[in-house]
Amino acid sequence: MSTHAALTVPTIGELSIPTGLFINNEFRASSSGQTVPTINPANGETLLEVSHASQEDVDEAVRAARKAFETAWGNNVQASERGALLNKLADLMERDAEKLAALESLDSGKGIRIVREIDLPDSVACLRYYAGLADKFFGQTIPHFGKDKFVYTIHQPIGVCGQIIPWNYPLLMWAWKVAPALAAGCCIVMKPSELTPLSALYMCQLVKEAGIPAGVFNTVPGLGATTGDAISRHMDIDKVAFTGSVMTGRRISIAAAESNLKKVTLELGGKSPSLIFESANIEEAADWSALGIWFNSGQDCTAGSRIYVHESIYETFIAALKKKAEACAIGQAGLFVCSSDYDETTSFGPLISEAQRDKVLGYISSGVDEGARLVAGGKKWSKSGNGYWVEPTIIADVKPHFKVVQEEIFGPVVVISKFSTESEALTLANSSTFGLAAAVHTNDARQAMRVTAALDAGTVWCNQYGMLHPGVPFGGFKMSGVGRELGTYGLEAYTQVKAVHQNLAMDMQWPI
Template identity: 50%
Template sequence: MGSLWTLPLVSLPLCFFFFLQRDSIGACPGETFPTVDPRTEEVLADVAKADVEDINRAVKAARKAFDHGPWPRMTAYERSKILLKYADLLEKHNDELATLDSLDSGKLYSQSQGVEIPHFVTRLFRYYAGWADKIHGKTLPADGPHQVLTFHEPIGVVGQIIPWNFPMVMFAWKVAPALACGNTIVLKTAEQTPLSACLAAKLAVEAGLPPGVLNVVSGFGETAGAAISSHMDIDKVAFTGSTETGKLVMQAAARSNLKPVTLELGGKSPFIIMPDADIDQAVELSHFALFFNQGQCCCAGSRTFVHESIYDEYIEKAKARALKRVVGDPFKSGVEQGPQVDKAQFEKILSYIDVGRHEGANLVTGGTRIGNKGYYIQPTIFSDVKDDMAISRDEIFGPVQAVTKFRTVQEAIERANNTTYGLAAGVFTKDIDTANTFSRALRVGSVWINCYDVFDAAIPFGGYKMSGQGREKGEYVLHNYTQVKAVVTPLRNPAWL
C-alpha cells in the first residue's frame, strides 16, 4: 500500500459531476485540468473541468430531485437510515478517502486517516442522521381564536463551495446537515483537491441516495463557483474560503435571486499567553495552534500575544520547538508537517516571509523552503512583530508565527480585537476570572481556554466581522438549511370557550 502512494493515482479524466444515477457514473468528455501532488509537483490525475453549462445541468438535476423526487417527501426516519448507511460506507472506505486527501493536499496521512475521516466526517454524518427526524416546528399561542403552527421546511436546491485545506471535512460539514433537512445539493470542490469528493459521491449512490440529490462538480471558482453563486434556480449558497471570495459570492447571490448566503471565511486568530501559564505547555499549545495542517487553517492561532514577563523565555523555547518540528513526506511515520497545498500558496507564504523581514520583524527561525522539490517550507517564527505589519494583519495561511508582547489584560483584549477578522481565539491562563474576562471580551466565534482547535459535531463554528456569517455544525447549522412557514387556522369553536 505504501508504495502505491508514490504513484500517479489515475491517468484518465474523472467525471466532473455525479447525478447519482447508477448508470451515469463514469468519465465525461470535455476539458480537463490536472490535480498535482504537492510532495513531488507531479500530476496525480486529470479531472474534468465543469463550465457554466455543466453547472446548469447539475442544477437542473437537483431542481428536479427537489421539486418532484422522493428525498424531501420521504419520512425523516427514512432519510436518517440512508445517512446512517452512508456513514457506514464512509467508515468502510476511511483509508481510501484519507489517502486521496493526503495525496491531493499534502496533509499528514495519520491526521486524515486517524482523526479527520473517522471523527469529523463519518461521525458528522451519523450526528445529522440523528437530527433528521428531530427537525420540526411548534404550536404557538395566539391572542385570538386561531390555531398557529410553524413548519421547518427544507430550503430547496443548495449550492455549496468548499475549500482545499480540509477537503472531506468540509464536504461533511456542508453536505450532512443539508441532506438531513431534506435539501438537494450542487457542490463544487476546490480545484486543488477534487479527488476525495468524487469517491464520496460514488459512495452516496451505494448508500441509496436518490438520483439528483447530491451533485458533485469539479471546476474553478471564476467559472463553476461563480455560476453556482449567481444561479437563479439555486435557493441558497454556503461557502467556505477566503474573505475576498466570500464577498464575490455574496454579491453574485444578491444580484441574482437574493438567495441567502452563509459564509465561513478567513481569520487572524490571537493566541494569548498570560504570565501565570505553564511556559512549556503554552509553547506546545501555541505551536500546535499555528503549525497544525501546515498553518493552512482558517482559525490558526497566527498572532501570538505573550506577556512581557515571560516573553524572552517563550521566544527561546518556541524557537527550540520549531527547530524540532519534523517536515517531510506526509505518509511517513513521525512527520509533523507536510508540503503546502500548491505552488501558488507556497509562493504566497514565502512572499509574506520576505515582507516580514523588510518591515522590521525579527526572524527567529525558518524563513526558507526545504529541498528543491515539493512545496515544503521551514516552520517560521517572527518576534518583535508590530500590529500594523502585514504578517500581523493579513491571513498568510501557512507555517508563519507572529509573536508580540503585551503588558495588561486590557491591552491584550484591545489589540486582539483590532482586526477585521473574528473567527477564533485561544487563551492560556490558570486564573478563572482572567479566562472569563477574555471569553466575554474577545469578538470571535470560538474561544478556546487552555486548549485549541477542539471540534465536535455538536459545537457550532463560525465568525464575527469579516470572518463570515452563520454557523457550521451543531444544531445551529440547521437554520441555514431550513425556512420557517407559519400556518394560521381559525377555530370556530374554541375549546377554551
C-alpha cells in the same frame, strides 16, 4: 473523454478514480471537454486531469437537483429515512477509510496519519451527528392567541443548495456541507476545489452506493471563476454555502444578490489571536500554540497566527515555542512520491501549491523588512526538492501595523508581540478585521471568564486550541463570515421557517 482514470497509490495499489462530473447519480464528461489538472504538492507532478464543468453542466446538475427535490427528497422522504441513508454513507466511508486516507494525503499533501486519525473520523462523526439529528428538529407552537386561534411553525428544507468547498480540508469540509443539507432535506450541487477534487469525486461513488436517490447529490468540479460563479449566479439555486477566502466570499455574495437573492452562508478567513497571560503554564501554552499554527502546515482558517504574550514571560515563551518549531515532524508526510517515501511519523506536509509557497515566503520577507525578528524557520525546507514546503516559522517583536500582523498568511508562520495589561492584550487581539477564533491561556479563572467574553471571535478556546465537535456551532465575527456551521445552527442554515395561523373560531371575529 473517460470519466475515470487509474491512479497508483503507494500501500494501496492501483485505484480507479472518478474524474468526470457526477450528475443524477452518473459520471459524465464535461460538455466542453475541458479539464483541470490536480497536482501532487509534494513533488509538483500532475496526478490526474479532472473534468471542468461549464455553465451548461451546472444547469444540468441544477435541473437534476430540482427534480429530485420535488419528487424524491425534501418533504417526500421521512426525516428518519434521510438519517438512515446518512448513517449508511458513514458506514461506507469507514469501510473505504484506507483508500480515502491515501487519496486525501496524495492530493492535498496531508500526512497520512493526520487524515486517518483526525480528518476521516471527524468526517464520519459529522455524518452520524446529522443522521441522528435529522428527525429531531422541531418547530414551535405559539400559545398566545386564546381558544380561537392556533399558531405553529414548520421547518422546511430551503431547496437546491450550491456548495463550494476549499482545499485545506477537502473531505472534512465535504462532510460539514453535505451532512446538514441532506439531513434537512435539501438537494446539492457541489463544487470541490480544483486543487483537491479527488476525495470529493470518490465520495460520489459512495453516495450512490448508499442508496441516496439520483439527483439529490451532484458534483461539478471546475474553476471558481467559471463553475463557482455559475453556481453563485444560478437563478434556480436557493442557497449557496462557501468556505474559503474573504475575496471570493465577497464575489459570491455579490453574485447571489445580483441573481435571485439566494441565501448565503460564508465561512471565511481568520487571523486568530492567542493571549498568553503571566499565570499560564508556559510549556502547555507553547504546546497548544504550536498545534494552533502548525497543524495542517498552517493552512487552517482558525490558525493561531498571532500570539500576544505578557511581557514578564515573553522571552521564556518564545524559547519554548522555538523548541516546538524545531521538533515539528516535517517530512515526506505519508504517501507523496513513491512507496519508499512512506513514513507515518511525519505530519508537517507541503503547502498546496507553488504559488501559495511563494506567497508565504513573501510574507516572511516583508515581516523581516519591516523590522521584526526571525526566531525560527523563514525559508523553504532544505529537503523540499520540487515540493512546496516552508519551514515552521516564528516572527517576533512585530508591530500592529505590520503586514504579517494584519493579513492572513495561510501558512506555517506565527507572529508574536508582548503586552503589559489585560486591557492592552484585548485591544491588540480585537484590532483585526477578522473574528473567527481566539485562545486564552491563563490559570486565573475570573480572568478567563472576562477575556473570553470580551474577545471578538466566533470560537474561543481556553487553555487549549483547535478542538471542534460536530455538535458545537462554528463561524465567525466581522469579515470571518456569515452564519454558522455544525450543531443545530448548521441544520437551521438549510431550513426555512414557516408560520401557520389556524383559525378555530366558528365565525370571523375581526371587523373589516
